[in-house]
Amino acid sequence: MKVSAISLAIALSISPFAYATSCSQPQAQCAGVGYYGPNCCTAGHHCVASSAYISTCVSYAEDHAALPRQRIKSPLAVSEIATPVATELPQVSSYILNTNGKWDSAITKARSLVSKMSIEEKVNITTGMGWQEGHCLGNTPPIPRLNFTGLCLQDSPAGIRFTKGISVFPSGINTAATFDKKLIYERAKTLGEEFRAKGVNVALTPMMNLMRSPYAGRNWEGAGEDPFLVGVVASLTVKGIQENGVIATAKHFAGNEQETNRNSYSSYISDRAMHELYMWPFRESVEAGVGSIMCSYNKVNGTYACENDKLINGLLKGELGFRGFVQSDWSATMSTLPSANGGLDMTMPGDIQFHSGDSYYGKNLTKAVVNGLVKESRLNDMAVRVVSTWYMAGQDKDYPETNFDSWDLVPEKFVDVQGTHAQTIRQVSAASVILLRNEQKTLPLQNIQRLGIIGDDAGANAGGPNSCEDRGCDRGTLAIGWGSGTAEFPYLVTPFDGISSRTGKQFKIIPSLDDYDYEYAAKVASEVDVALVFANADSGEEFVTVEENVGDRTHLQLWHNTEKLIKTVADINPRTVVVVHAVGPVDMAWANHPNISAIVWAGLPGQESGNALADVLFGDVNPSGRLPYTIAKTTSDYPVRIEKNKDIKYTEDLRLGYRWFESGHIDPMYEFGYGLSYTQFNYTDATIEKKGHNVAVNVTLQNVGGVDGAEVPQLYLEFPSEAEQPSKILRGFEKVFLKAGQKQTTTFNLDSKLISYWNVQSQKWVVAKGDYIVYLGASSRDIRQKITFTV
Numbered sequence: 001m002k003v004s005a006i007s008l009a010i011a012l013s014i015s016p017f018a019y020a021t022s023c024s025q026p027q028a029q030c031a032g033v034g035y036y037g038p039n040c041c042t043a044g045h046h047c048v049a050s051s052a053y054i055s056t057c058v059s060y061a062e063d064h065a066a067l068p069r070q071r072i073k074s075p076l077a078v079s080e081i082a083t084p085v086a087t088e089l090p091q092v093s094s095y096i097l098n099t100n101g102k103w104d105s106a107i108t109k110a111r112s113l114v115s116k117m118s119i120e121e122k123v124n125i126t127t128g129m130g131w132q133e134g135h136c137l138g139n140t141p142p143i144p145r146l147n148f149t150g151l152c153l154q155d156s157p158a159g160i161r162f163t164k165g166i167s168v169f170p171s172g173i174n175t176a177a178t179f180d181k182k183l184i185y186e187r188a189k190t191l192g193e194e195f196r197a198k199g200v201n202v203a204l205t206p207m208m209n210l211m212r213s214p215y216a217g218r219n220w221e222g223a224g225e226d227p228f229l230v231g232v233v234a235s236l237t238v239k240g241i242q243e244n245g246v247i248a249t250a251k252h253f254a255g256n257e258q259e260t261n262r263n264s265y266s267s268y269i270s271d272r273a274m275h276e277l278y279m280w281p282f283r284e285s286v287e288a289g290v291g292s293i294m295c296s297y298n299k300v301n302g303t304y305a306c307e308n309d310k311l312i313n314g315l316l317k318g319e320l321g322f323r324g325f326v327q328s329d330w331s332a333t334m335s336t337l338p339s340a341n342g343g344l345d346m347t348m349p350g351d352i353q354f355h356s357g358d359s360y361y362g363k364n365l366t367k368a369v370v371n372g373l374v375k376e377s378r379l380n381d382m383a384v385r386v387v388s389t390w391y392m393a394g395q396d397k398d399y400p401e402t403n404f405d406s407w408d409l410v411p412e413k414f415v416d417v418q419g420t421h422a423q424t425i426r427q428v429s430a431a432s433v434i435l436l437r438n439e440q441k442t443l444p445l446q447n448i449q450r451l452g453i454i455g456d457d458a459g460a461n462a463g464g465p466n467s468c469e470d471r472g473c474d475r476g477t478l479a480i481g482w483g484s485g486t487a488e489f490p491y492l493v494t495p496f497d498g499i500s501s502r503t504g505k506q507f508k509i510i511p512s513l514d515d516y517d518y519e520y521a522a523k524v525a526s527e528v529d530v531a532l533v534f535a536n537a538d539s540g541e542e543f544v545t546v547e548e549n550v551g552d553r554t555h556l557q558l559w560h561n562t563e564k565l566i567k568t569v570a571d572i573n574p575r576t577v578v579v580v581h582a583v584g585p586v587d588m589a590w591a592n593h594p595n596i597s598a599i600v601w602a603g604l605p606g607q608e609s610g611n612a613l614a615d616v617l618f619g620d621v622n623p624s625g626r627l628p629y630t631i632a633k634t635t636s637d638y639p640v641r642i643e644k645n646k647d648i649k650y651t652e653d654l655r656l657g658y659r660w661f662e663s664g665h666i667d668p669m670y671e672f673g674y675g676l677s678y679t680q681f682n683y684t685d686a687t688i689e690k691k692g693h694n695v696a697v698n699v700t701l702q703n704v705g706g707v708d709g710a711e712v713p714q715l716y717l718e719f720p721s722e723a724e725q726p727s728k729i730l731r732g733f734e735k736v737f738l739k740a741g742q743k744q745t746t747t748f749n750l751d752s753k754l755i756s757y758w759n760v761q762s763q764k765w766v767v768a769k770g771d772y773i774v775y776l777g778a779s780s781r782d783i784r785q786k787i788t789f790t791v
Contacts, residue, residue, distance in 0.1 A: 154406070536562075
């Protein structure tokens with residue numbers, strides 16, 4: 001999308017904590033209903049608006065010459081007894097930034113179908129049937145007389161939750177770690193095939209909240225700390241899933257970066273950070289044609305996300321031109337009138353609380369429409385958005401019926417949809433493995449006679465991989481986190497089984513699978529050529545508590561005191577290899593031990609965990625994963641922890657992740673984008689071709705090592721000073737496979753979107769004038785080539 005096509009003005013919103021120095025006095029809210037809270041204008045200016053969504057601080061002198069506007073005297077507080085909203089809310093046809101023929105045709109069909117519906121039928125389309133009142137986690141009723149089938153909505157990003165005969169895929173964080181666009185898309189396409197075959201209409205994936213804090217429980221469902229990377233993963237996931245006719249759901253919109261107090265805290269995010277960081281992946285999803293977006297539990301700048309007029313109507317449907325429907329997270333709807341008028345199109349699962357038998361929509365919404373508190377045009381818009389998305393996905397013709405029941409796991413009802421998907425899962429899992437250290441060419445494993453496999457994380461959960469509900473325990477190897485983002489394993493290949501299967505009888509394997517049996521672990525370490533020590537760190541969603549972790553992590557240490565296990569082994573064996581299965585960064589003080597010759601970061605790889613790991617350990621696959629987040633030398637270097645306050649201020653603003661470390665001149669343990677290979681690559685001959693605001697950057701890569709492998713060249717951009725950006729921002733990456741000795745030129749295309757910044761005062765995306773420095777390298781800190789262009 002070009003800058004000229006995305007420069008719709010939206011309400012000026014200056015966060016008091018981020019921009020206080022530019023303001024001299026507080027004024028009324030300079031935005032729509034809710035959202036940014038109190039703003040401020042400089043002396044001699046006041047807040048005026050030309051519509052419900054376009055407002056700014058204007059001088060009194062300029063005000064006389066301005067277009068007719070409505071002066072905002074105070075924030076509009078919408079309550080259950082409020083009068084109807086005076087301004088017309090954005091309708092499906094109002095904004096066409098992401099228009100295409102498929103959507104246009106679907107909207108036309110939907111309007112025709114909705115015109116035949118009664119008010120009650122339209123309300124039913126927007127209201128879930130209630131928890132456990134249908135086959136799926138979320139259900140809307142059919143309208144048989146109009147051949148509308150209703151919708152089945154089902155988790156999760158890792159696989160289809162609450163059913164059998166499905167696959168458990170590598171986590172979102174592992175998928176991002178591949179830095180491989182082809183594999184990211186193939187994973188999504190394969191996952192979408194399973195959703196379709198099970199008769200799921202709406203897949204509740206992808207999750208795209210940013211890793212603001214390494215402690216946050218659901219980080220592993222997402223794609224890391226950088227909005228550009230998360231946006232690429234989100235876009236490709238949406239396209240892959242929806243290619244199957246399944247409606248994808250971008251979630252959780254917005255500011256849902258921790259689990260603690262998620263139903264009550266308010267995320268205070270500056271206008272610029274919202275646009276450049278937290279909205280960016282949703283923007284990419286909208287451009288990819290996503291059918292549904294899920295609003296989150298929390299408040300955003302003082303107003304609940306699912307009734308946030310500025311957030312949903314102003315930014316999502318207005319500025320981004322989103323044409324699908326907005327659904328609530330489960331029980332995240334907090335009202336009737338503010339939610340309906342604020343842009344929420346569907347409440348899930350329908351009841352206010354599980355099994356409560358009542359709803360904020362349903363009869364209450366019908367009554368509000370009849371009484372004129374919600375315009376019937378708004379109800380029509382809600383219904384049209386849902387039905388048009390159904391048409392857009394092609395679900396009106398030959399779509400499979402739902403063939404499972406989330407609440408009745410009877411084997412005879414299962415349709416096995418796994419097919420040959422294990423091959424894709426294994427490939428993605430292996431590509432996501434990150435080699436952090438490899439001294440003395442310890443890996444790949446070769447010329448050894450005795451191998452030690454040490455640690456509970458290498459083995460199986462004695463009760464089976466699904467013995468804990470929603471994977472809410474840490475027993476045996478860790479392959480996925482806990483909560484609604486997980487699924488039932490059809491099987492789980494443990495590291496011990498995968499390695500044993502791969503080696504056969506080539507050499508002897510000696511296991512020690514008890515994290516706390518240090519004496520036996522030491523004995524094994526003394527008897528083997530190489531000692532593999534396995535450790536993990538888990539997290540998940542707040543409705544499950546695991547080992548005193550209520551979703552978010554209480555600490556960043558490895559679980560079960562495996563730091564001691566690692567030291568016990570490393571004190572004895574000079575070829576100690578540590579394998580970590582973790583949801584995100586951990587405290588790696590133990591990594592400085594001189595006998596730890598290799599560190600393998602395996603993340604949460606899904607059902608093919610052990611096989612994929614063995615592929616890398618023995619050199620069948622050359623590791624090519626890269627860190628989608630920063631690992632600090634000490635936990636005190638991270639700027640954000642889990643906050644217990646109800647007001648969470650994003651005071652780091654644009655300095656998220658590696659940008660924080662760069663701006664503070666803090667050296668990390670391992671930087672964003674880092675990862676080693678069994679070979680080496682050179683970067684040469686960086687050149688630039690400039691056409692207007694579009695720039696092509698070329699760089700030549702050569703595999704100068706002795707084995708075939710893949711490199712991930714990354715492009716970081718330093719903006720002119722006018723943009724006031726952090727020093728380096730990711731703006732491109734590719735995965736390039738090269739045979740030993742092979743040379744190839746890679747091209748990055750920078751369009752105006754990628755060289756723009758959000759100008760708060762003008763409320764537009766702006767291309768800064770001046771010199772742009774392009775950094776090309778193997779990570780955010782391993783820069784191999786530098787080149788400049790000028791705008």
